[in-house]
Amino acid sequence: MSRLVIVTGGSRGLGLAITRSLLEAGYSVSTCSRSLGDTLPGLLEVHPDRLFWQQADIGNAASTQAFIDATVQRFGAPWGLINNAGIAREGILATLPLVEVDHLIQTNLTGAIQVARGVLRHMLSRPGGGRIINISSIIGQRGYTGLAAYAATKAGLDGLTRALAREVGRRQITVNSVAPGYLDTEMSGTLSAGQRDQIVRRTPLGRLGTAADVAPAILFLLGNGGAYITGQTLTIDGGITC
Ligand code: NAP
Numbered sequence: 074m075s076r077l078v079i080v081t082g083g084s085r086g087l088g089l090a091i092t093r094s095l096l097e098a099g100y101s102v103s104t105c106s107r108s109l110g111d112t113l114p115g116l117l118e119v120h121p122d123r124l125f126w127q128q129a130d131i132g133n134a135a136s137t138q139a140f141i142d143a144t145v146q147r148f149g150a151p152w153g154l155i156n157n158a159g160i161a162r163e164g165i166l167a168t169l170p171l172v173e174v175d176h177l178i179q180t181n182l183t184g185a186i187q188v189a190r191g192v193l194r195h196m197l198s199r200p201g202g203g204r205i206i207n208i209s210s211i212i213g214q215r216g217y218t219g220l221a222a223y224a225a226t227k228a229g230l231d232g233l234t235r236a237l238a239r240e241v242g243r244r245q246i247t248v249n250s251v252a253p254g255y256l257d258t259e260m261s262g263t264l265s266a267g268q269r270d271q272i273v274r275r276t277p278l279g280r281l282g283t284a285a286d287v288a289p290a291i292l293f294l295l296g297n298g299g300a301y302i303t304g305q306t307l308t309i310d311g312g313i314t315c
Pocket of ligand 1 (some may be wrong): 081084085105110208209253254255261
């Protein structure tokens, strides 16, 4: 049977690209999002045995647990987790409503920790180790005006990666972050033309990234090549932070 990887937020953007590339590589994939989106129904028809989706809000503990339980019931314990689902809210911190700050933290940080915790309980019961990959961001390393709370959640994820790598290493479970730069997805749709031009000018490779630029690194970390890499943050940003 093919190895199972859980991908949160697989309905569009980076999570969808990762889901597609994992299916192409022969993995089974269980994914969740708050809505199904336009593309997953077609993929579910093509891969009825290897792809599973359930509606879940990772900011809600009960919803997250129900998704993990349904996944394990369907496929057994997972080999990998890609903690990808996330939201961005732009706004100067001094005026950003506290409810927005709470929502960001609840989704991007508490949510990701809850998913990792729930999945680990099954991963630890499965002999042979596993892989956890947290999708953080260069914003958590370098910051960006208007994204202070978002940056805090992503820096928090990198901290989670380092501590958890120590905690579960003896069980041959690796934990890493992948930190993309600016990707051309729905999430970056709020960037103005001026901001985009500035990012492109400052990026040595001269363009925004795409989800397809990131997915191969995920496959590498999930495979044999990732066996002795843990506690690291792999930055994929066209060189903008170099
Ligand atoms: P996106 O296009 O907005 O997709 C986000 C995905 O997460 C969707 O499938 C969305 O589905 C799901 N999601 C959001 N909130 C959720 C929740 N509470 N529960 C379950 N699923 C949820 O974003 P993206 O650009 O692909 O970003 C993916 C990850 O990469 C995020 O963690 C983001 O912070 C990170 N990242 C993005 C960029 C960038 O420039 N785009 C750069 C660096 C890092 P629903 O809305 O239906 O729930």
